[in-house]
Amino acid sequence: MRRYLSTITLALGLGIILFPHHSNNETKPGPEVYSAKYETNSKLALLEQDVKLTDDLCRTQCSTDYVKMISQIEAGEQPDKVLTSMKSAHEKMDVLIWTKRSQTIEQGVKAGEIPVSYKDQAAAYLAEAKAAAESGRHYQSPKFGAGQQVYFVQGLPASNGENSLIGVIHQDILHQVTDHQMKNLRLEPYPNENRWKVESVDTDTLKDKVVDHPEDNQGTSHYHQNEVVVKFKQDPTEAQLAQIKSEIKATSVQKIGYTFVFRTEGMEAKALMAYFGKWDVAYVEPHFLYLTNDYYDDQEEDTTDTTKSNYTDSQNSQTSSIAPNFKPNDNLFSKYQWNLPLIETVEGWQFNRGAKDVIVAVVDTGADLQHPDLKGQLLPGYNVITGNDQPQDDVGHGTHVTGVIAAIVNNNLGVAGMTWYNKVMPVKVLDQTGAGSTYSVAQGIIWAADHGAKVMNLSLGNYADSGFLHDAIKYAYDKDVALIAASGNDNTERPGYPAAYPEVFAVAASDSENKKAPFSNYGDYIDVTAPGVSIASTYPDNQYAALSGTSMASPHVTALAALIRSTNPNLKNTDVYQIMRDSAQDLGTTGFDKYFGYGLIDVSKAIQLAEKRTSTSFNWSKNWFTQRFISQKYAWRLNDNGLAKTSESKTNF
Template identity: 50%
Template structure:
């Protein structure tokens, strides 16, 4: 993948990935940061309500989760700047990559040396937990071993949620609630492609409601990384919401309409019921999706600390011609977030219904494009529907567009798909690429026109 974009700083492998899926609160703008363009905020008080479309304050929920992590005795934090942007990792765990797999006897020696045990393994990457040693103490030990390639914290990742003639679907909530699809010219785009079953989309998240009536016919093979089984049922709701933006069945007289009509969803559960997961689990989920045929992967999660184990998984997917899309983050900061800041990933910021920059959305050189992110109606766990806000909601719009592009022209490489998405975007803000809108708001119709050429 061409390295044209600045990489966001992110923590090492062991930090748990805090997926900003449901709610990152509105923090103060970064000190001395330039004033963002078109600052009129979305007025939540006039947001539409409906007895079966629940408006959830996902941003506040995300902020509460961060506060809980800050106070947890077994969680440590990394302070990235004076503004207070933080990443988190487990104090008594470590991620270690070996040059060659250790023998069982050697592994037992290591466990004895750290007074702990092996808790997870993905290929040559091992996660150890100690009963009495800190990460720093374990790092000193493992760094002394010649067979160790690298070691890093076990990072935590959080959701990035901030609570022909054009074809208009008949879904019951479409006309009243789904401002987001017309805003990116989806209806016109459907005249060129509505997707194909041969282009599966993987969602690395909290899983999916496996019996939701608006999703059940769109589900392909899935995987629960946390339980190491095939049942990625969603206990949080974030993954189900992301999945609905991409694939809630359109034109079925029910609920909401997703952007794709036929592409199967591969639900990969790497985030727990509280909405966060670890770098090793997210990396394992990415590799599983690649090995099982995913053509596009959505990552509505992030952390401010880069992780080697996560970056290796990103490069693995990129080398296998998979399009990678990630949310930029919901802290209104220019601090780079990972995996969005990796050059192989399309980084997505958020806009409001009036197409103004969403104040919660992270900004900076690593932002490639923006998509609707405020008050997005979609499916939710428990056979429900909910309106959420955040870059977690913006990213799946781009993921779905990538799936439509690969459906209309399967010969395109992942680099070519990325170039088309950026080239076809509607320029907003300052002329050309800027820190708030990137190259602009995605345009489904224009992108599919370019892809057909």
């Protein structure tokens, strides 16, 4: 939550705080003490691991797709139609060639063209692939190319021994994941995107801060240079609003609820805040940026494909039991999804697998609305950025988060989500850079709460305590929405928002050995921990990727909250929170601690507790809030030295 989070771009992964006062060495004395060098090296190693695993996921899924194409052709379908159809649905498959033993590669049935820049290299690997396949062997070449133009060649023999399927696969996803994780894990300074006119400031003082290196992001927030957010104690009349617009030369005024966002070309944020001192306002604050912390197919399907039939059976058997030794047949589950067995997900499915009337909102970058592992799981959502109902993901973060929650289970395809039946409502509040304003995030939260969300995932954040955002959070909380948020990826104890708000359930990240992820933020506001290292999930354009971050940990908890509410619809959001704490597997020091909260979530135990528990939120919620980290509420004032932070009040529960 540093670079992107600050200005309200609620970030993909949130934060990477380094500790410059520690020695610059490779040792790791404890879960919270990481030197800048150790933390950076750990994150670089994780990035490399995520890219390597994504490469492996791509190759595995491509092999599955090849097997499907060969089966269709051997069943009597025309090779050219099969190849064209697959290439149309999977743009990464640049060239597909169905060839006979007696044919040259050029004589085979072909869809697509070999990239000119790598034609010679690709041709050499294609020849190797054909020879290997005709010998009955599965062939995959090394990667070749550079940057976004990275490829590999694959060859697979047909069962008759006379034909083979070979082709060139474009792996631009590796570049996407690298770029994504550089931002998500805060390995690069906050990018001053051309579309955002932002300033980097110290969160405590709002004094300008130069961000040249990843370490500079610690405690840094970002805001729009020429905008402020204002909540009046009493809404201005039309005449007063016209006066304000005239005096500040406003170019636009937006309103959500009782809060206004004023934009002007003539005044900067500090001057605007000083101006509103003469008006009766509840608060005036910079317009911060936040960023990521990370239907059935209506087309005619081949009757030999078991994907749809298995899925249909499961959808029609929401209350049916599954075998005690059940293991989903999703082809990436056993090898790559270490995270679900670790938190007892399959065991939990013995008791409940979700309910379609418990809607989960993913407030993020949107979702890939056509992904075959998500279609049928998505409800109509909203795109705050464009103002329409097409929240198509143009980043990848939201698609990945959505897959962790609700990728179709047991459909012989890709990954398994944690819930079978809970529908996801994608709400796009972050743009193509992975950033969004306080206004867009708040608007998305309110929209989701008004459109039936029972659980909401917020894998985004900022270190700035925004009254505007908090008002939106409280609005959703008061509508009994369970709000789950990522803590951030800066390895800092500094609270990030919205995770640190008392109405929000905060999630830290752990690895496959139940150790604190080296990037995960920590503090007294952390509620629980969930897997967040190299998590395999859905990615745009029918792909799958492995990503790390508290953004990936948060949707595990969101899915659990949905399963709890599916098990016992009478529970309040506070009941859901308490059940997840009470059922967590204790990690770290005995009892609650600031690195793991109450511990690692346990799906099976939580669902069983939900079956037994009645709503007693009124009796214990006050105790819970007193245990939570309650952030100090501040007001901003302008003095001779610039903006300063003054304590206004401290809320007690």
